[in-house]
Structures are given as C-alpha cells and as structure tokens.
Amino acid sequence: MPTLLITGANRGLGLETVRQYADDGWNIIACCRNPDTATELNAIAEAAEGRVIIEALDVRDHAAIDALAKRHSHASIDLLLNNAGIIGPRDGPGQHFGDMDFEAWADVLKINLMAPMKMCESFVTQVARSDQKKMAAISSSIGSNTETAGDAYSYASSKAALNMVMTTMAKDMAQHGITVGVFCPGHVKTDMGAPEANVEIVDSITGLRQRFAEMNMERSGTYRRYNGDSIAW
Numbered sequence: 001m002p003t004l005l006i007t008g009a010n011r012g013l014g015l016e017t018v019r020q021y022a023d024d025g026w027n028i029i030a031c032c033r034n035p036d037t038a039t040e041l042n043a044i045a046e047a048a049e050g051r052v053i054i055e056a057l058d059v060r061d062h063a064a065i066d067a068l069a070k071r072h073s074h075a076s077i078d079l080l081l082n083n084a085g086i087i088g089p090r091d092g093p094g095q096h097f098g099d100m101d102f103e104a105w106a107d108v109l110k111i112n113l114m115a116p117m118k119m120c121e122s123f124v125t126q127v128a129r130s131d132q133k134k135m136a137a138i139s140s141s142i143g144s145n146t147e148t149a150g151d152a153y154s155y156a157s158s159k160a161a162l163n164m165v166m167t168t169m170a171k172d173m174a175q176h177g178i179t180v181g182v183f184c185p186g187h188v189k190t191d192m193g194a195p196e197a198n199v200e201i202v203d204s205i206t207g208l209r210q211r212f213a214e215m216n217m218e219r220s221g222t223y224r225r226y227n228g229d230s231i232a233w
C-alpha cells in the first residue's frame with residue numbers, strides 16, 4: 001500500500017486526512033506537535049494496527065525535520081502533504097494595515113511557507129523512490145490575487161508565497177519524476193475555518209483526496225480547489 005507523510009495531523013483537516021487514508025489501508029507517518037495529547041489521532045493509529053506511525057514534529061524546527069527524515073531514510077513516501085498551518089493574529093489587531101505584528105508574521109511565514117519547503121527538501125529522496133511521487137501543500141484561495149479577501153496580510157502573503165515556492169519546485173522536481181501541487185480546501189469548519197465556514201471537513205478531504213489521486217506531470221504546478229476547480233493565481 002502507498003505511504004502518506006503529513007504534518008499537522010492531530011486535528012482539523014490533517015486528522016480527517018489521516019482517518020480517510022487509514023480507512024483505505026494506506027501506511028501513514030502522521031506528524032503533530034504533541035502526540036501525547038493527540039487523543040483522536042492515537043485512536044486511529046491504534047485501530048490501524050501499525051500502519052499509522054505518529055511522530056512529534058513542530059514544523060518550525062528544521063533540525064527535527066532532518067532527524068525525522070533520517071529516521072525514515074529507507075521509506076518510500078508516495079504523498080508528502082504539507083498541511084500544518086496557522087492563520088496568525090485574528091479577531092483583533094495584528095495583520096491589518098497600521099497594526100502589523102511583524103514577529104507574528106515571521107511565525108506565520110515559518111510555518112506556512114518555509115516548513116513546506118524544508119519538508120520537501122528533506123524528503124525528496126523518499127518521495128522520488130515511491131510509486132506515486134507526489135508533493136502537495138494545503139494553500140488557500142486567500143493566497144490568490146483574484147480571490148483574496150484582502151485584509152489578512154500575514155496569512156494571505158504566506159499562502160501566495162507558498163504557491164510560488166511549490167510552482168517553482170514543480171519545475172525542479174520534474175527531473176525526479178515528482179509531481180507537485182497546491183490546493184485550497186475550501187472554507188472548512190475547523191478551528192481555523194470557524195463554525196460559519198460552509199464546507200464540512202469530511203467533504204473537503206474527500207474532494208482533496210480525489211485531487212491528490214489525479215496529480216500527474218501534466219497538472220504539476222497547478223492550483224486547485226478541493227472540488228476540482230482551477231484557481232487563478
């Protein structure tokens with residue numbers, strides 16, 4: 001069976017991704033910051049009888065990413081999914097014109113932008129030796145110049161830059177036969193998306209899994225929504 005490596009696997013979209021791939025029999029390396037308190041993830045791992053391995057990982061810690069890659073140096077990773085993300089300051093000052101919190105912005109960039117780059121760098125060998133050879137990142141339509149809501153400088157810029165990183169990488173990865181994609185999950189009812197979001201977690205991940213399954217060289221470097229729509233940059 002194929003193997004998924006995912007960050008931010010303990011709640012929200014990451015947790016549901018693990019649940020669905022585990023149900024389909026995949027092997028999973030599920031990374032999260034605090035495995036001890038990841039109750040639902042631990043329950044999935046227990047039911048999967050060894051197919052789901054939980055690894056502690058704060059994606060800001062590049063030494064920890066390298067150590068993880070070393071521990072799994074012989075693995076074949078079919079799908080590397082950069083899912084972990086933060087929105088930055090919300091419900092108040094912090095990422096609007098005139099009140100920018102630059103330290104918080106730096107943290108958003110470390111998690112949403114630099115970590116996916118570092119994960120892809122550290123795991124390229126394991127992805128290249130797999131059958132499916134896919135690297136993906138969960139972006140957002142907020143990172144699109146045509147769709148952005150326009151008032152969340154830290155988050156929007158992190159996703160716009162992530163799009164650039166992944167599309168640039170698509171060109172580099174072609175030599176390894178690796179396909180790369182950026183995806184928007186929709187506005188989803190997670191802690192980040194909040195209850196007023198209009199997409200259920202299960203529907204977003206069901207759609208995204210179809211998009212991951214469709215990834216190929218022709219589509220490498222594209223930006224698509226969970227429902228299959230293309231998103232304008």
Ligand SMILES: NC(=O)c1ccc[n+]([C@@H]2O[C@H](COP(=O)([O-])OP(=O)(O)OC[C@H]3O[C@@H](n4cnc5c(N)ncnc54)[C@H](OP(=O)(O)O)[C@@H]3O)[C@@H](O)[C@H]2O)c1
Binds near residue numbers: 008032191192193
């Ligand atoms: N929900 C939406 O409407 C929506 C829309 C567009 C894009 N997205 C994107 O979808 C992805 C998942 O979001 P979500 O809605 O599932 O959000 P969520 O429920 O807030 O979950 C975020 C996940 O990221 C993890 N994370 C945060 N900082 C981390 C770090 N430094 N190291 C490792 N993991 C870290 C969290 O772990 P902890 O529990 O340890 O904090 C959690 O597992 C994100 O990239 C987000 O930007 C979401």
